Amino acid sequence: MDFMQVAAGGAAVLVAEMAKSSWEAVRAAMARLFGRGGAETAEQELRLLDAARERLVGTVDGERASVARTLEQQLLIQLAAFLQKNPEAAADLQTLADRSDETGEVRAQVSVHHNTGSQVLIAGGSVTAHDFSYGASQERK
Template structure:
């Protein structure tokens, strides 16, 4: 990958994924992948880069909920600069970072649920994080009766 535009694009995608993943349960896995990426610059360089990454995550985690979006936006900019500088020094890492961004995005898409409930007048939608079962093997729900509006 050559050219400043490519590096900036990859760094921007990387920064976006990093900030999004910082507050999720899969952070340690992503951090480990970033550590491997940063080791392309040597062990000492990797430690410095990871300290910056950890400090950014801590800032996001410590930020009040009302300020979290602003902190996340600021961190995306800072991480963009950090990743772009790293990729300028180690351009061979750009493909690895790009692959990591794709892999993380596809994992997120695969693990997220989508619900669409259309044209369900007089019905109820039930969401479950797991299976719903009953002893009899069937599930029946009757909507509450409406009060008689005839007066």
């Protein structure tokens, strides 16, 4: 597996997700991935990831694209180095990158158990079923 290619896809997804409301789900997925390197490594890698996100969201709009490109390169290097030390994590990072659609949004996988007598609705957009309709807010699109 080409670690640089996997790292590049992962870095692009991470930068795309950093300013979105779905960031916490992506961060949790990365925490699990980094956990393959041990607790101390995971903590260090997440600190770098959190610092990158803070830099991006703290940037004024006119400079955000430039900062995003720089962060994508830095994350590429970080992820490639991590994958070289933890090659078994490459498949997980590739899965994360593959789950992103053309807008860069990562889809979450959710399991619901033991919910008898109730309904569960999880949606990333508008939902319509029979006479029920729920529209996602326009700001999320």
